[in-house]
Amino acid sequence: MLRSNSTSHSNCDLQSPPDCITEEAALDAMATEKLKSNSSPHICVLLQPLAHGLAQFINETSRECDFMERLTDDEPRLNTEELFNRERTRHLKDFSRHFLVETPREHRVVLTHMGLENFCVEPYFSDLRHNMRELVKVLAAVAAGVPQQQYGFYREQSSTSELPLAESSMPPGHEGISQEVARHCIIQARLLAYRTEDHKVGVGAVIWAKGQSASCDRTRCLYLVGCGYNAYPAGSHYAEYPQMDNKQEDRQRRKYRFIVHAEQNALTFRTRDIKPEEPTMLFVTKCPCDECVPLIRGAGITHIYTTDQDRDKDKGDISYLRFSSLKGISKFIWQRSPTVCSVSSPHLANGDVRKRSDVRKRSRQAEQETHSSKKLCTNRLARPHLSAE
Numbered sequence: 259m260l261r262s263n264s265t266s267h268s269n270c271d272l273q274s275p276p277d278c279i280t281e282e283a284a285l286d287a288m289a290t291e292k293l294k295s296n297s298s299p300h301i302c303v304l305l306q307p308l309a310h311g312l313a314q315f316i317n318e319t320s321r322e323c324d325f326m327e328r329l330t331d332d333e334p335r336l337n338t339e340e341l342f343n344r345e346r347t348r349h350l351k352d353f354s355r356h357f358l359v360e361t362p363r364e365h366r367v368v369l370t371h372m373g374l375e376n377f378c379v380e381p382y383f384s385d386l387r388h389n390m391r392e393l394v395k396v397l398a399a400v401a402a403g404v405p406q407q408q409y410g411f412y413r414e415q416s417s418t419s420e421l422p423l424a425e426s427s428m429p430p431g432h433e434g435i436s437q438e439v440a441r442h443c444i445i446q447a448r449l450l451a452y453r454t455e456d457h458k459v460g461v462g463a464v465i466w467a468k469g470q471s472a473s474c475d476r477t478r479c480l481y482l483v484g485c486g487y488n489a490y491p492a493g494s495h496y497a498e499y500p501q502m503d504n505k506q507e508d509r510q511r512r513k514y515r516f517i518v519h520a521e522q523n524a525l526t527f528r529t530r531d532i533k534p535e536e537p538t539m540l541f542v543t544k545c546p547c548d549e550c551v552p553l554i555r556g557a558g559i560t561h562i563y564t565t566d567q568d569r570d571k572d573k574g575d576i577s578y579l580r581f582s583s584l585k586g587i588s589k590f591i592w593q594r595s596p597t598v599c600s601v602s603s604p605h606l607a608n609g610d611v612r613k614r615s616d617v618r619k620r621s622r623q624a625e626q627e628t629h630s631s632k633k634l635c636t637n638r639l640a641r642p643h644l645s646a647e
Contacts, residue, residue, distance in 0.1 A: 281480075282442045288482045289446055289464065305389045308396065316396050316452060317346075319460070320403035323448070324544055324565040325592055329407060331567075332594055345402035353394045353401075362387070400448050408598045410437040411444075411563050411590040435539070439480075440563055440590065443541040446485070447520075451543050455489040456517055462487045463520035463542040465528060465559070483530050483538060486523025490516055514575045521550040525557050532558040545569050551580040555587060565592045 320326070321342050330338055359365035365387065366378045377386055435443075443464055450462030465483040518526075521542055532538050539561040545568040546554060554562065568578040581589075 281439065285439075285442060285446070285466075285480065285482075289485060305386055305393070307385070307389050308392050312452075313392065313396055313399070317399045320399045320448075323403045324567040325404045325409075325444075327567055328565060328592055329405070329409065341405055341407060342402050345405045345407075346398045349398035349401040350395060353397050354391075357394055357397075358387075358390055397449075400452075401445050403448060404441055404444055404592075406441070408595050409592060410595055411440045411592055412596060414589040414591050435480075440541070443539075444543065444563060444592075447541045447543050450485055450487045451520070453487045453489075459544075460487065461520040461542065461544050463524040463540060465524050465532075465538060465540050467530070467532065467536050467538040469536060481530070483532060484524045484528030486520050486525075486527060488517055488520045489523065491518055492527075519547065519550050521546055521554060525553060534558055537561060539563060545578050545581055548577045548580045551584055555584065559587060561588045561590060563590045563592075 321339065326338055326342065329336055329341070359368055362383070366383070369375065369377050377383060443466060447462035447464045450464065451460035453462075454460035462485075464485045466480045467483050468479050469481045521540065524540070537560045538558060540554060540559045541563045543564070545564055545566050546562065547568075562584075566581070569581055571578045
């Protein structure tokens with residue numbers, strides 16, 4: 259619930275309606291509307307409390323997400339827990355200022371003005387304020403998983419020159435978006451990831467397009483195409499498909515043939531067509547797998563914003579070998595700013611991104627070979643010995 263502020267109201271009165279709302283707020287509003295069911299009536303209900311243990315789960319998984327993992331790979335001595343806590347505190351203050359009403363009296367005035375006097379009655383009023391504070395804490399934890407520690411989304415170059423996002427040479431209108439907007443969209447995808455039906459790995463995806471008309475819903479340049487998360491097929495019932503924990507690995511692996519990936523859901527249930535003349539951007543919280551890469555290319559996606567922590571990995575049940583060879587799509591990878599890299603390591607100024615990627619690729623290959631060796635040894639040990647008669 260937005261905070262009441264007389265100064266901001268007076269400023270908005272002097273501006274046109276599109277200027278009264280930030281670009282990030284407009285993006286959130288559109289994404290929220292797309293997630294609502296068109297068939298169900300919009301009924302105002304009291305904000306429900308978070309599920310038990312959800313806040314702790316989000317904190318733990320945000321600390322260990324791919325974006326934080328990239329920081330650990332680049333800077334092993336970095337105290338990522340301290341960085342995460344600092345980012346979470348900063349976001350908590352910022353979100354509290356924007357989303358929470360400061361005093362109970364002001365909050366009651368806002369509710370009354372909205373025609374929600376029933377929510378001003380105790381204990382509903384106290385529960386509402388408490389649940390709002392808990393929700394803001396969750397949002398802060400999710401945002402903290404994409405820290406602003408000299409990192410951002412930078413275009414992957416195939417040439418010897420490594421240019422920052424703002425300097426990439428692309429056709430007019432097809433350039434990348436600002437780091438602030440890119441981070442905001444990937445946080446949207448991270449929020450979607452927590453709606454997953456896969457309790458082991460949650461993945462979220464959001465598709466935005468750059469429009470040229472007034473249909474961009476007040477963002478002046480972006481409109482929402484679709485969003486999704488990894489889940490079982492639409493309409494399936496609970497326990498209809500395998501849902502096992504880590505202690506039942508054999509049955510856990512069976513789920514992969516039934517899980518529909520976040521990118522697939524976002525493309526399948528998109529609400530608008532992808533237009534070839536408009537740049538279309540996919541924001542996904544994990545590197546697209548080999549199953550999704552052809553679908554992304556065939557759908558007409560022009561930009562991908564993601565991490566490459568799983569790039570070139572083959573996990574047996576799912577592999578990520580095709581992403582590196584994906585052509586015709588601009589890939590913006592979460593990584594340290596090339597400007598910072600050139601200052602800290604001058605000898606790696608031209609191509610440090612590729613060299614780091616090669617190092618990680620060799621380490622992943624070694625990891626896969628070790629995994630295969632262990633699996634082979636396990637199979638040999640499990641094989642019954644034949645005795646000579």
